[in-house]
Amino acid sequence: MREKHAAIGVLAGTIRKLIESGEIQSDKIDEIRLRIGQPVWLLYDRKGGYLLKNGTFGKERKKAHIVTALELRETMEYVSDYSMYAYENQLKQGYITIQGGHRVGIAGKVVLENGKIKTITEIGMLNIRFARAYIGCSKKVMPYITEQNDIVSTLIISPPGGGKTTLLRDLIRELASEKGGKTVGVVDERSEIAACYLGIPQNDLGVTTDVLDACPKAEGMLMLLRSMAPEVIAVDEIGTKEDLQAICRVANCGCKILATIHGSSMEEMKEKTILKELINKNIFQRFLVLDNRFHVGTIKGIYKEKGLVRI
Amino acid sequence: MLKIIGSVCVLFGCSALGFYFVSQMKKRLQELSFLRKLLFFMEGEIRHGLKSLPEIMIAMKQKCSGEWALFFQIVGRRMLEERNEPLAVIWKNAMLEALQVSSLSREQKKEWEELGNNLGYLDREMQLVLLQISQEHFGDFIEEERERYKKHARLYQTLGVMSGIFLVVILI
Incomplete structure (x- = not known):
C-alpha cells in the first residue's frame, strides 16, 4: 500500500x-x-x-x-x-x-x-x-489470461469503482517485471495508471514499461506502436469509436492488448453496437468481469471464445 | 587647528548625506528596471514554457544577487519543500525577511506585495494579464523615479555641500 x-x-x-x-x-x-x-x-x-x-x-x-x-x-x-x-x-x-x-x-x-x-x-x-496499488492482486487471474506462457489480449469489464484500473496496473507491473520480461506500452490518458508526476510514474509499473502520459488513447496506441515497439499495449476505459478502430489496428500488428471498459456483464457488452464488432472479430481472447457489490475487485466471471464460454 | 578639522568633517558629512540620497535614488531606479525585466522573464516562462511558479522562482534566484536572490530563494524553497502556507503569506514573509534593505519606496513595495497576492491562482490568460499590468505599473514607477532623479539629483548634492558650508560658517 x-x-x-x-x-x-x-x-x-x-x-x-x-x-x-x-x-x-x-x-x-x-x-x-x-x-x-x-x-x-x-x-x-x-x-x-x-x-x-x-x-x-x-x-x-x-x-x-x-x-x-x-x-x-x-x-x-x-x-x-x-x-x-x-x-x-x-x-x-x-x-x-x-x-x-x-x-x-x-x-x-x-x-x-x-x-x-x-x-x-x-x-x-x-x-x-487516495490512490492505492495492491501489489500482486493480478496473480490469481494471470493463469486465465495466458496461453502457452504468453499473454492473450484481455478486456476487463467493471462498473465504476470495481477495481479495473488497479487490476490493470498490477497486470502491467507483472508483465513488465524482470520475471515477466514483456515490453509494455501504456497510454495513460487520464494519468490514472502510472500517475506520472513531472514525467516520472508514481506507481510501480515494472521495469520495461513505457508510458505516454495524458495522451488521447487512439492516437497514443498508434504512436506507441510506431515509436516503442511494445509487445503489449495497455489502455484504461476504452469506449469511443476511435479507440476501437485503433485497437483493431494494434491487434493486426500482432501486439497484445490489455484494456478496461465500464460495464457489469458480458451480456451488456454484447448489446453495445460499438463493441459487437470488436467481440466478433475476436480481438480480445479473454473477458474479465469484475464486481464490487461485496468487495472491490471481486471476479464475477472470466470468458473466452468471443465471450461465449465461461472459464 | 581643531576648528579646521571640525569644519572639514561637517562639510564632508553633509556632502556625503546629499550624495547618499542621490545614490539611493539611483539604486531604486536600477532596482525597478531590474524588477520590470524579471516580470518580463516571468511572463515568458509562463507564456512559452508553462513552468510552475516554484520553478520560475528558482530560475529568478539565479538571475539576481543580494536581497533579491535571498527573496526568491525563500519563496522558491518554501513553495517547493514546505508547502505550509499560501503563496500570499510566503511572499509577504519573504519580503519582510529579505527586502528590509531594498531601496524601493513603500508604495513600490506595496505593488510588489500585491503581485504575490494574485500570482498562481488564476488561469494562464489572467496570469499573463496580471503580469502585464504589473509591468505597466513598474514602468510608471521607473518614469516617476527618472523624473525625480533628473529634478532632484543635483539639488540633493548641492544642498548637501551648501548645508555643510552653512553649518561651518555658523559654527565658526
Whole structure:
C-alpha cells in the first residue's frame, strides 16, 4: 500500500493539522471531500462520515469542521503547486493528478469557449481520491489470461469503482517485471495508471514499461506502436469509436492488448453496437468481469471464445 | 587647528548625506528596471514554457544577487519543500525577511506585495494579464523615479555641500 502523505499534504493547513492531530489513520482514508460551507467528508475505513473539530472521524454534523472558501483556495494552491495556469488541460478534464498518483476531482463554474470546456473557475468542491496499488492482486487471474506462457489480449469489464484500473496496473507491473520480461506500452490518458508526476510514474509499473502520459488513447496506441515497439499495449476505459478502430489496428500488428471498459456483464457488452464488432472479430481472447457489490475487485466471471464460454 | 578639522568633517558629512540620497535614488531606479525585466522573464516562462511558479522562482534566484536572490530563494524553497502556507503569506514573509534593505519606496513595495497576492491562482490568460499590468505599473514607477532623479539629483548634492558650508560658517 502506498503512503498517503502526499494526499494529506495538499490539504489546507487547518484541515491537515486536524487530521494529523487526531486518531485518524491516513492509510484507512479512501476519499476526502471538501465543499465550501459544508463539513469535511471522509470515506474512512469504507464508511462515510465527517472530520470532527477534535480531529476524529464521526457522524455528528454539528461537531464537524466546516470548510471555508480560504481553505479551499489554499488546498487548490497546494494541489496545483501554486500554479493553476499550468494545469489548464487537466482542469478541462475536471481533475488533477498529484504526487503519489492521488487524484483530485474539481467542481465549480465551467467556462466554455466555442462550445468547448475552457477551464473551471470559482472552484467550490474538491474530491481527493487516495490512490492505492495492491501489489500482486493480478496473480490469481494471470493463469486465465495466458496461453502457452504468453499473454492473450484481455478486456476487463467493471462498473465504476470495481477495481479495473488497479487490476490493470498490477497486470502491467507483472508483465513488465524482470520475471515477466514483456515490453509494455501504456497510454495513460487520464494519468490514472502510472500517475506520472513531472514525467516520472508514481506507481510501480515494472521495469520495461513505457508510458505516454495524458495522451488521447487512439492516437497514443498508434504512436506507441510506431515509436516503442511494445509487445503489449495497455489502455484504461476504452469506449469511443476511435479507440476501437485503433485497437483493431494494434491487434493486426500482432501486439497484445490489455484494456478496461465500464460495464457489469458480458451480456451488456454484447448489446453495445460499438463493441459487437470488436467481440466478433475476436480481438480480445479473454473477458474479465469484475464486481464490487461485496468487495472491490471481486471476479464475477472470466470468458473466452468471443465471450461465449465461461472459464 | 581643531576648528579646521571640525569644519572639514561637517562639510564632508553633509556632502556625503546629499550624495547618499542621490545614490539611493539611483539604486531604486536600477532596482525597478531590474524588477520590470524579471516580470518580463516571468511572463515568458509562463507564456512559452508553462513552468510552475516554484520553478520560475528558482530560475529568478539565479538571475539576481543580494536581497533579491535571498527573496526568491525563500519563496522558491518554501513553495517547493514546505508547502505550509499560501503563496500570499510566503511572499509577504519573504519580503519582510529579505527586502528590509531594498531601496524601493513603500508604495513600490506595496505593488510588489500585491503581485504575490494574485500570482498562481488564476488561469494562464489572467496570469499573463496580471503580469502585464504589473509591468505597466513598474514602468510608471521607473518614469516617476527618472523624473525625480533628473529634478532632484543635483539639488540633493548641492544642498548637501551648501548645508555643510552653512553649518561651518555658523559654527565658526
